[in-house]
Amino acid sequence: MAHISVTVDGTSYQGEVEPRKLLVHWLREDIGRVGTVVGCDTSNCGACTVLLNGRSVKSCSVLAVQADGCEVTTIQGLADGNDWHPVQTAFKECHGLQCGYCTPGMVMAAVDLLSENPTPSESEIREGLEGNLCRCTGYHNIVKSVAYAADLMSAGPTKGAK
Amino acid sequence: MTAALETDTALGKPIRRKEDAHLLHGQTNWTDNIQLPGTVHMAILRSPMAHAKITKLDVSGALKQPGVVAAYGAKELGDLNGGVPCVWPVTDDIKMPAFPALAIDKVRQVGDCVAVVLATSVAAAVDALDSIVVSYDQLPAVTDMEAALESGSALVHDEIETNACYVYKMPCGDYEASRAKADVVVARRFINQRLIPTFMEPRSVVAAPMGMSDEITIWSSTQIPHVLRVLLALVTGIPENNLRVVAPDVGGGFGGKLQCYREEILVTNLAKKLGRPVKWTETRSENMVATHHGRDQIQDIEIAATKDGKILGLKVTLLANMGAYLQIITPGVPLLGMFMYPAIYKMDSYDFTCTGVFTNKTPTDAYRGAGRPESTYAIERIVDELAAEIGMEPMELRKKNWIKHEEFPFTTVAGLTYDTGNYEAATEKALAMFDYDGLRAEQAQRRAAGDPVQLGIGISTFTEMCGLAPSRTLGALKYVAGGWEHCTVRALPTGKIEVVTGTSPHGQGHETAWSQIASSILGVPVEDIEVIHSDTGRAPYGMDTYGSRSLAVGGQAIKAASERLVEKARVIAAHQLECSASDLEFVNGSFQVKGDPSKSQALGAVAFEAFTAHNLPPGVEPTLQAEATIDPEDFSYPHGTHLAALEVDTETGQVKLRKYVCVDDVGMQVNPMIVEGQVHGGVAQGIAQALFEGAEYDDDGNLLTASLADYLIPSAADLPSFETGSTVTPSTTHPLGTKGVGEAGAIASTPAIINGIVDALRHLGVTDVAMPASPQTVWRTIQAAKGGAK
Amino acid sequence: MIPVEFDYVKVTSIEQALAALKSGGEDSKIISGGQSLLPVLRLRMAEPSVLVDCGGIDEMLGVRDDGDSITIGAATTHHGVMSNPLVQKHALLLAQATATVADPAIRHRGTTGGALAHADPAGDIPAAALALDTSFVIAGPGGRRTVAAKDFFLDYFTTAVGPDEILVSFSIPKCDWGSNYSKFNRTAQAWAIVGVAAVVNVQGGVIKEARIGLTNMAPTAVRASTVEAALVGAASPADITAAAMHAADGTRATSDLHAKADYREHLARVITARAVRAASGI
Ligand SMILES: Cc1cc2nc3c(=O)[nH]c(=O)nc-3n(C[C@H](O)[C@H](O)[C@H](O)COP(=O)(O)OP(=O)(O)OC[C@H]3O[C@@H](n4cnc5c(N)ncnc54)[C@H](O)[C@@H]3O)c2cc1C
Numbered sequence A: 001m002a003h004i005s006v007t008v009d010g011t012s013y014q015g016e017v018e019p020r021k022l023l024v025h026w027l028r029e030d031i032g033r034v035g036t037v038v039g040c041d042t043s044n045c046g047a048c049t050v051l052l053n054g055r056s057v058k059s060c061s062v063l064a065v066q067a068d069g070c071e072v073t074t075i076q077g078l079a080d081g082n083d084w085h086p087v088q089t090a091f092k093e094c095h096g097l098q099c100g101y102c103t104p105g106m107v108m109a110a111v112d113l114l115s116e117n118p119t120p121s122e123s124e125i126r127e128g129l130e131g132n133l134c135r136c137t138g139y140h141n142i143v144k145s146v147a148y149a150a151d152l153m154s155a156g157p158t159k160g161a162k
Numbered sequence B: 001m002t003a004a005l006e007t008d009t010a011l012g013k014p015i016r017r018k019e020d021a022h023l024l025h026g027q028t029n030w031t032d033n034i035q036l037p038g039t040v041h042m043a044i045l046r047s048p049m050a051h052a053k054i055t056k057l058d059v060s061g062a063l064k065q066p067g068v069v070a071a072y073g074a075k076e077l078g079d080l081n082g083g084v085p086c087v088w089p090v091t092d093d094i095k096m097p098a099f100p101a102l103a104i105d106k107v108r109q110v111g112d113c114v115a116v117v118l119a120t121s122v123a124a125a126v127d128a129l130d131s132i133v134v135s136y137d138q139l140p141a142v143t144d145m146e147a148a149l150e151s152g153s154a155l156v157h158d159e160i161e162t163n164a165c166y167v168y169k170m171p172c173g174d175y176e177a178s179r180a181k182a183d184v185v186v187a188r189r190f191i192n193q194r195l196i197p198t199f200m201e202p203r204s205v206v207a208a209p210m211g212m213s214d215e216i217t218i219w220s221s222t223q224i225p226h227v228l229r230v231l232l233a234l235v236t237g238i239p240e241n242n243l244r245v246v247a248p249d250v251g252g253g254f255g256g257k258l259q260c261y262r263e264e265i266l267v268t269n270l271a272k273k274l275g276r277p278v279k280w281t282e283t284r285s286e287n288m289v290a291t292h293h294g295r296d297q298i299q300d301i302e303i304a305a306t307k308d309g310k311i312l313g314l315k316v317t318l319l320a321n322m323g324a325y326l327q328i329i330t331p332g333v334p335l336l337g338m339f340m341y342p343a344i345y346k347m348d349s350y351d352f353t354c355t356g357v358f359t360n361k362t363p364t365d366a367y368r369g370a371g372r373p374e375s376t377y378a379i380e381r382i383v384d385e386l387a388a389e390i391g392m393e394p395m396e397l398r399k400k401n402w403i404k405h406e407e408f409p410f411t412t413v414a415g416l417t418y419d420t421g422n423y424e425a426a427t428e429k430a431l432a433m434f435d436y437d438g439l440r441a442e443q444a445q446r447r448a449a450g451d452p453v454q455l456g457i458g459i460s461t462f463t464e465m466c467g468l469a470p471s472r473t474l475g476a477l478k479y480v481a482g483g484w485e486h487c488t489v490r491a492l493p494t495g496k497i498e499v500v501t502g503t504s505p506h507g508q509g510h511e512t513a514w515s516q517i518a519s520s521i522l523g524v525p526v527e528d529i530e531v532i533h534s535d536t537g538r539a540p541y542g543m544d545t546y547g548s549r550s551l552a553v554g555g556q557a558i559k560a561a562s563e564r565l566v567e568k569a570r571v572i573a574a575h576q577l578e579c580s581a582s583d584l585e586f587v588n589g590s591f592q593v594k595g596d597p598s599k600s601q602a603l604g605a606v607a608f609e610a611f612t613a614h615n616l617p618p619g620v621e622p623t624l625q626a627e628a629t630i631d632p633e634d635f636s637y638p639h640g641t642h643l644a645a646l647e648v649d650t651e652t653g654q655v656k657l658r659k660y661v662c663v664d665d666v667g668m669q670v671n672p673m674i675v676e677g678q679v680h681g682g683v684a685q686g687i688a689q690a691l692f693e694g695a696e697y698d699d700d701g702n703l704l705t706a707s708l709a710d711y712l713i714p715s716a717a718d719l720p721s722f723e724t725g726s727t728v729t730p731s732t733t734h735p736l737g738t739k740g741v742g743e744a745g746a747i748a749s750t751p752a753i754i755n756g757i758v759d760a761l762r763h764l765g766v767t768d769v770a771m772p773a774s775p776q777t778v779w780r781t782i783q784a785a786k787g788g789a790k
Numbered sequence C: 001m002i003p004v005e006f007d008y009v010k011v012t013s014i015e016q017a018l019a020a021l022k023s024g025g026e027d028s029k030i031i032s033g034g035q036s037l038l039p040v041l042r043l044r045m046a047e048p049s050v051l052v053d054c055g056g057i058d059e060m061l062g063v064r065d066d067g068d069s070i071t072i073g074a075a076t077t078h079h080g081v082m083s084n085p086l087v088q089k090h091a092l093l094l095a096q097a098t099a100t101v102a103d104p105a106i107r108h109r110g111t112t113g114g115a116l117a118h119a120d121p122a123g124d125i126p127a128a129a130l131a132l133d134t135s136f137v138i139a140g141p142g143g144r145r146t147v148a149a150k151d152f153f154l155d156y157f158t159t160a161v162g163p164d165e166i167l168v169s170f171s172i173p174k175c176d177w178g179s180n181y182s183k184f185n186r187t188a189q190a191w192a193i194v195g196v197a198a199v200v201n202v203q204g205g206v207i208k209e210a211r212i213g214l215t216n217m218a219p220t221a222v223r224a225s226t227v228e229a230a231l232v233g234a235a236s237p238a239d240i241t242a243a244a245m246h247a248a249d250g251t252r253a254t255s256d257l258h259a260k261a262d263y264r265e266h267l268a269r270v271i272t273a274r275a276v277r278a279a280s281g282i
């Protein structure tokens, strides 16, 4: 067992983990952050995407021990109190989700994409999301959502609709 | 039917979804999120072989491992090893071999369950699988359907002495006579390849004895909590009234979660046996082999026509791969397609034969469209081939043969009566959006220039039959259940409304759309309506969600129940307002005395009166609720025209989809935003069948595409945006004028893509290309047409 | 799935890493970004007893200017490499190849050195490294040594880095030639069926020299030396196409689910021509 200390969505958590424990399993099983989900075992689907020290990673492809001392942001920590993150607002507005299973990862990947490229073209959005699979939407509205989020973010801080 | 959807109600508006808030904040309730105290986790030892005798199985070693609570093979499990049910024995002489949850003596597919371990953590359960001793005597695997039917083939099930599960025939008219009259007969063999549903949320099930009663609650990532409850009761012997099935948030299904799976049976039985919660969540690797697959048909199709393009008759001979066992509706899937081969076309005769075949592969069952994508693919492909054969523009050939809008209702050669449709309107709109003529001109230019990148235009003018289904029809087809749907609407004393539905959404936005329907009738804001679903404890009656049935059938029940509620409320309101019920009109959620709007009572106030029951009219019972159980009058028949423009790089074989236009007619739209989303997702899945996906096996029956690294589902970067449009020809057999939309896109798009590829390459001598049209396949097809190396 | 149990050691120096590898014995393994290793462990296709995490060794992180060459720490992430100005200026091909690896999230974790040490024949980085005449610094119990690109990739998933050694960094001679990495795959996130890494020195519209690396045409990435020779003097698209006809010469393409060997060979010819044309502007 190894001792780790990780800040998740602004709260600091300590724990003893087996070195083999994946970050996503630690989030889900040990600290009850079940918003982040698992969709595969080959690092392909992206459903588990979180921000690790501000950059997107697949939390199924990081060991919990490797996150020791890091900051993790999940879908559950994205909103600022009652104010939705613009990406969340945009996904609702543009119907960028159906079953919602890919959504935690898709939204986090989109947040990362926009932090690197605030004004992406359609093809930049599509390529930026290549590691996140969605089976429901055909991506059309996801792409629209990200473009709309870019607009919202460039228009300054928004108060998202709830 | 009612008049057009009123614009002053919520109906027909692109209202943003109620479902989204929790999903966008990770405040979700997926089955795998459930962590009950005392839970034991189940891990499954699966067969690595497609066909083998189990010569030895000893689970005792697992029992000695840390954290292990129990371990079972079929022998240890005894009577608790339930059999997976099939509810669609399509013929009287169908062969229905047993499908035990844990294999007994023999395994018949890679992924068959051989033993289970239950332990206090997932890791401990998985670790202990290594301590189970098992040996196999490998048997020859049956992987090829035609070889399977030859005498002397190895048998998947020795006891039934054949690999033929059933033969189903439906002769309509005299095909031989049509053929004799025909100037042209075009025959093709199409392979509708095996697909894996690949919903994003892996299956998960938790069963827990609830302590204070005999109830066992089962949370499952399923599309069919109600049907599952009945089936689990039948299979496990646990009284149905002691079972509660809940489908919490469910991450997609596409037919793949329309099932009573062996793991659901095991978890339920073991929770009861061990007296504590049992949980199992599949890994994606398990999902690829153990969740049912779809499609997998060999389609021999022959079309007879005159030389000027009048279709006379159609003959279809199918081999349908059942896989190793029959699951819930495995044998019936091809029959759902059977009715639709004639599609939108008029003809004199149609001859259908289907042979179901057992192989040592994962069982097949419903996958988005179930039978209808296969039929639509075959007919839309062969119509293109007929057009090429007689030198007619493919759209012209379609126009010549399709049912004209003034000819509806129209009874097809297959015996279905399509209520309404307007193929002309949808096609005209699609062509206008597409720039058909411009693209044809570009195509001619590229051909003339010998451009290595050729342009193709693919057409699919599809219709389908959905909204499953009139119970009588299901009965006639030997399906062992009905196709009705239920709704209860309750007006609560606080003015809120509960709509209790038997549909079970997993991405379709029922909470929003059903609220819109109820709101439009009750005059209550959408926000004040709560849709209760997917829990047999709270929504006891239902037939669940599949076959694009939820709105087409369930929507009718909501409408009827809401209207009945208004009628009950009217009697109470009349009593309060001291007038006769017929003097009241119901406007914007309020009963008003005709001619005196100052005298009125809102629905909420009526609900409160019904709750206190202090002053109800004689004979009226307290509480304000109404229910309706609706059996649909008929299937519904959405249709549309899909057009694809794609570039084929003849040097590499790579296909790039440049433009995709579709105009769908799904009748009245309750929420056009959701309709569009359904079309997008369906179209993407259909494109994926055409270009990317295919479950590949080797000759030993090993699944080669057993992970998302090898089974290629497209990402955003692999698809274009879609240009969608719609026409609205209301259904006359469905009171809301709606049809289904869940499967339409997936049914329509596959042939559009393949027709487009063949169109791009036809001048090179290409007349067909196999699916998935991978670069290698397309390149080899071009080489073969050129007479080069195959 | 869940990996089998193992121990985990995080080290901060090469010496610690070597010591940890030694004390862990045969079954110990370096973990860098983990983007190849963790999927393998999850599927239980490997069962190491100790993982030695080299992500905290300063010397293995970042890119530095060494005058005639740039040196890249082996544990620098794909994202760190492709967005680094020195790489973009002096080894653009590496940035181009790295940008095609997997997806953004994997590029945030996965490391270029890890990809080189892993030496997947379908990986995109080795072909670029070959074309750029990269040299590799390997530390082992006996000290450090430098290995040239041509001696680094030995076989399927096998490099000159021994089980008790570590790849510390790699150096690329500055290269301002035209460059292109063309990757042919079925879906955006998929591995290359064939990839072609090309750097081309064009003067006055004529190719003076070219170096071409091929992905997935043999058990390791390989140089297309016949094409390179044939390209010298090429001045037209037709010249390039003719030279590229040799792209499969001497390769050992294999067959798999997505491509049979003959198709791979064909693709190598077509894609080589395209990559060279893009790199050369001819
Ligand atoms: C879904 C997916 C898609 C991918 N697609 C591509 C792709 O298209 N192209 C591509 O090139 N790659 C692809 N990759 C792999 C990716 O590039 C990895 O990042 C890379 O192969 C390995 O780097 P890593 O740092 O993650 O190495 P690790 O996973 O940490 O290690 C890989 C192996 O190298 C050894 N190793 C690592 N570093 C060292 C070192 N410094 N010294 C000695 N040994 C070392 C490890 O012991 C291990 O055996 C993909 C990965 C995934 C999961």
Ligand code: FES
Residues within 6 Å of the ligand: A037, A038, A039, A040, A041, A042, A043, A044, A045, A046, A047, A048, A049, A058, A059, A060, A061
């Ligand atoms: S769970 Fe699929 S990428 Fe992490």
Ligand code: FES
Residues within 6 Å of the ligand: A096, A097, A098, A099, A100, A101, A102, A103, A133, A134, A135, A136, A137, B200, B251, B252, B507
């Ligand atoms: S919304 Fe269902 S997988 Fe994306």
